[in-house]
Amino acid sequence: MTAKQSDIHNAWRWCLIVVLLVIIGGEILHCEASFIFPDDWEEMKLKFDSKIQEPSTSDTSLVDASVGPVVPLEEPDMSEDNAEKILDEIGFNSTADDTDDIGLQFFAGSNTRILRYQQQNGLEETGELDRETKISLQSPKCGMSNVAAHGEDYKWNSSSLTYYVRNIPWGIPTYTVKQILRNAFDQWSKVTNLEFVESNNPAADIEILFGGRKHNKRAGKCKDILGDTALAHAYYPQTGAIHFNTKFLTGTSDKDKFLTNAMHEIGHAIGLDHSVSRASLMYPTLVTHFSEVPQQDVEKIQLKYGKRQKLKTTEIPTFCEVPKYDAVLYHQNKLVIIAGKYCYKKFKPGSQPTLLSKMWPGAPGTVDAAETIGLHIYLFKGDQVWDFKDARLQVGYPRKIHETFPGLPRNLDDAVYDKQKYLYAFKKDHYWRYNTVNKNVDRSDDIDDYGVSGPIDAALIDNDKKDCFFFKDRVRYIYNFDTRNTTRYDSRIFDC
Numbered sequence: 001m002t003a004k005q006s007d008i009h010n011a012w013r014w015c016l017i018v019v020l021l022v023i024i025g026g027e028i029l030h031c032e033a034s035f036i037f038p039d040d041w042e043e044m045k046l047k048f049d050s051k052i053q054e055p056s057t058s059d060t061s062l063v064d065a066s067v068g069p070v071v072p073l074e075e076p077d078m079s080e081d082n083a084e085k086i087l088d089e090i091g092f093n094s095t096a097d098d099t100d101d102i103g104l105q106f107f108a109g110s111n112t113r114i115l116r117y118q119q120q121n122g123l124e125e126t127g128e129l130d131r132e133t134k135i136s137l138q139s140p141k142c143g144m145s146n147v148a149a150h151g152e153d154y155k156w157n158s159s160s161l162t163y164y165v166r167n168i169p170w171g172i173p174t175y176t177v178k179q180i181l182r183n184a185f186d187q188w189s190k191v192t193n194l195e196f197v198e199s200n201n202p203a204a205d206i207e208i209l210f211g212g213r214k215h216n217k218r219a220g221k222c223k224d225i226l227g228d229t230a231l232a233h234a235y236y237p238q239t240g241a242i243h244f245n246t247k248f249l250t251g252t253s254d255k256d257k258f259l260t261n262a263m264h265e266i267g268h269a270i271g272l273d274h275s276v277s278r279a280s281l282m283y284p285t286l287v288t289h290f291s292e293v294p295q296q297d298v299e300k301i302q303l304k305y306g307k308r309q310k311l312k313t314t315e316i317p318t319f320c321e322v323p324k325y326d327a328v329l330y331h332q333n334k335l336v337i338i339a340g341k342y343c344y345k346k347f348k349p350g351s352q353p354t355l356l357s358k359m360w361p362g363a364p365g366t367v368d369a370a371e372t373i374g375l376h377i378y379l380f381k382g383d384q385v386w387d388f389k390d391a392r393l394q395v396g397y398p399r400k401i402h403e404t405f406p407g408l409p410r411n412l413d414d415a416v417y418d419k420q421k422y423l424y425a426f427k428k429d430h431y432w433r434y435n436t437v438n439k440n441v442d443r444s445d446d447i448d449d450y451g452v453s454g455p456i457d458a459a460l461i462d463n464d465k466k467d468c469f470f471f472k473d474r475v476r477y478i479y480n481f482d483t484r485n486t487t488r489y490d491s492r493i494f495d496c
Contacts (some may be wrong), residue, residue: 029087046101053387068375068437069252069388069423070404076134080111084130085111087135090143090284121284122276123395132395138394140248141285143230144268148251154236156205160195161240161270164204165247167211169244171251180255181208184262188290191298192305194270204242206269209250217241231261231286234268242269256289263290267297271304278393287362287393288386319344319351320496325458325471327370328413331355331377337458341365347494361394362386369412369458373423373436383410405434407441414458417469429454451486 005212011366088190092113115127123132129450166180168174178198185196207218209328213225218241224233226245233402235241260281269284275282281290281297293301343355356363360377369380376394379386384398401408408415408425411433416424419480423434433443447454450468458471470477476493479486 014264026192028106037099049354068376068433069439071406071439073135073399074132076138078138079131079273080136081126081136083114083137084226086229087117087310088228089143090141091224092117094458100332120274120276122278122392135396136285138229139468140231140265142274143224143233143245144265144274144284145225156194156237156270158205159193160197160304161206162197162201162204163206163208164202164214166197166207166209169246169249172249173289176255180259182263184259184266187263187293188266188301190308192301192308193295194261194305204240206242206266210244210246212246213271216241217243232265234265234383236268237271240269242266256291257286260288260290263293267301269413270301272297272300279357282364287398288364289359289381291365304393306392316342316352316369318349319347319353319494320492324473326367326469328458328460328469329372329377331368331372338367338370347496349496360388360393364398365387369414369425371415371417371423373417380412380415408434408438409431413455416459416461418461424459426454426456426459450477450479452479 029162037073059256059314066359091481114133115125117123117137118125118127118133121136124130124135154159163181163185165178168177182198188194189196195284202218209215209217210221211226211469213227215222215226217223222241222243225232226243226246226247230245231248232242232244234243242262244261244265252432264281264286272282274284275296276294277283278287279294279296281294319337322337322339322344325339329336329338335360338356339353341356343356343359344351344353346352356367357365360379363379363386364381364384367379367381375389377388377390379399380401383402387394387397387399387404401410401412405423405425409427411427413426413428417422417436421435421437423436425432425434429445429447430496431445431449432441434440435442447456450470452470452472456470456472460469461467462469466481468479468481470479474490474492476489478489479487
């Protein structure tokens, strides 16, 4: 090779290297830029000033459905003997009629107690101690037998009942305990013709006490233990007793959880059996918090004691009357706006909403944030998250947010998913970017990156991934990912 040829060869080699560096550098810059703002957004279809268009049905989440975006709940290490012990502790016994039950005839060789438990807890009916059944059995629940009522109509003969609080759990102020119990009784009194009065007489109609695995009942020993997973147990009329497990009660106990637990046990004490519906206060496992008696339980108790006269009813706000949104998301390719305890799917004056608890049975009364990821709906409230698939609450939920989405804080303002791999969570003036593939937070910064100040009420990324909408009171801000500009709109949206 001549010197001239060598120079030409070297020149071409350096040109090739420069081209490669430009390409690689461009990719690096592209990745860095898309770290916050992906630049592959298509033309926007969703316009809040005009007709809402449905998201593209071809737009699917890149999250592996078999793995999911969350850290999975570990399968409990539970043997058949452990499961049988728990079933014994909650009084879940097979009956002589089990083998004659048409629904059980197709499960020859299965564990009929496990199968019965699955049936009455809304689990897949396998008759085997599978993963979901183990998680459910280990979850805190009512220690009262699911089959204790045997179809009998237990009720009090009097409409005026007394209750006596025998003791108070250590570490919790007496005033706090009694105030929550008073509230729990009041919720039942609001919806039916029963009056509850606290008494200092140990012989009151309903005795309330706090104890351990073995504890007293009235003057003697209670024949029923409070097992390791039992929050409490109660007795139907006319026995009248509620026993809370002190294992689950400390000075840091969740007051909302105790209120729900108390309302549930009072339901038993006035004659209600367990329900298979997760939207019911009488569902045996504690899956959500109730601040009032839900409608299906109201109807059941009113069949026993009648309707409360002069019952105050709260008017349901129409969509245009809603002052602010708690969450905005797509569900089954339809836009859903959550405000208070209602979900709005139609956005015209006078449009009536659906109860949050009816849309997703087992959901909390209100939410902080909500978003769809793949086939799952995630509802966030306080430090917990609920996972729904096909409107069915997944076993083991609610869970702590930090255990499910590591790195995300509690008390979120809202969360949005980019339909690729990032969930953006907002709280006050900050946001966190959660990687649904690696299952960690890989970026956190100020929300003013999007041209809006925190806190926000709700947020939404349109389905074609070009704009992000932020809602604050009646104002909305639209951030464009291409221009990185934010536009403020003060006018009412839709037809309001």
